[in-house]
Amino acid sequence: MKIFIDGPDAIGKSTLARYLSNKYDLNLYHMTSGNKNDYAEHLDFITRDENLLCDRFCGGEYVYPHIFNRQAKLSNDEFNRLFEEMQKHNCVYVVLYAKDINMLKSRLDARGEEYDDIELQNQLFREYAQYLPKRDSFLSFELSDVESYNRMFYALDKLCKGDVC
Numbered sequence: 189m190k191i192f193i194d195g196p197d198a199i200g201k202s203t204l205a206r207y208l209s210n211k212y213d214l215n216l217y218h219m220t221s222g223n224k225n226d227y228a229e230h231l232d233f234i235t236r237d238e239n240l241l242c243d244r245f246c247g248g249e250y251v252y253p254h255i256f257n258r259q260a261k262l263s264n265d266e267f268n269r270l271f272e273e274m275q276k277h278n279c280v281y282v283v284l285y286a287k288d289i290n291m292l293k294s295r296l297d298a299r300g301e302e303y304d305d306i307e308l309q310n311q312l313f314r315e316y317a318q319y320l321p322k323r324d325s326f327l328s329f330e331l332s333d334v335e336s337y338n339r340m341f342y343a344l345d346k347l348c349k350g351d352v353c
Contacts, residue, residue, distance in 0.1 A: 189214060189239045189348065190277060194247030194316070195284030196309035198295035199331060204282075205243035207341070212239070212348055219244040221252070227266040234273045246270055247283055250319070251312040255305050271321050280325045280347060283317040284340075286310050287332035 191208055193201045202218070209216040219242055223229060230246050246262060253260040262270070274281055286292050289307050296303040317328035325347065329340040 190234065190236075190274075190279040191241040191282065191344075191348070192233070192245035192274070192279060193241070193243055193282045193284065194245050194313065195282075196251075196286065196292060196306060196313050197301070197303070198292045198299070198306070199284045199286055199310075199313075200337065201243050201284060204284075204340075204344075205241050208344065208348070209241045211345075212241075214239045214241040216240070217242045219248070221248075224261070225249055226261045227270070230262070230270050231273060234270065234277050234279060245281070247313060247316050250316045251309060254312055255308055267319075271323075271326070275321075275323055275325070278325065280344070281320070281327070282344065283313060283320065283328040285314040285317060285328070285330055287330045287336070291332065 189212055191214065193205055195201050205216055208214065215238055217233070217240060219225065225248065233240065233242055246267065249260050249262040250267070289310055292306050292310060293303050296306065320326045320328065327343065329336065331337055331340065
């Protein structure tokens, strides 16, 4: 079983990652800007012979080059090839974004973190979610309240109990 999660800061990726990795006994990885984040590194995670979950994955290479005005480390062709490999290896890919940007701001405030670019992050992850190929194991969730989080947990548990994971 392999699960990859993307979304803006403070959306709940790490909470979801800890929950799923504990429930399904998955090795947990947290990708950051310190990773190579190139095609080879992403492909390595997809093809590893282990049950794993990555908190952050290739979506950052769609979002962060726009925010930090830098060259993307993945081309559109490489994104498409990664999506094909994820499907071939029965990976679950989840993209999260917020309906209410104030939810993200209050979480970042509570952490003592800045949120100058959080609206743009959220907007770009929402756009990115629309770019995902239509697959049963590629999911996106607009999160805003406890009920929306519960629906997300239910959908992921249902998917991970099936043959996809």
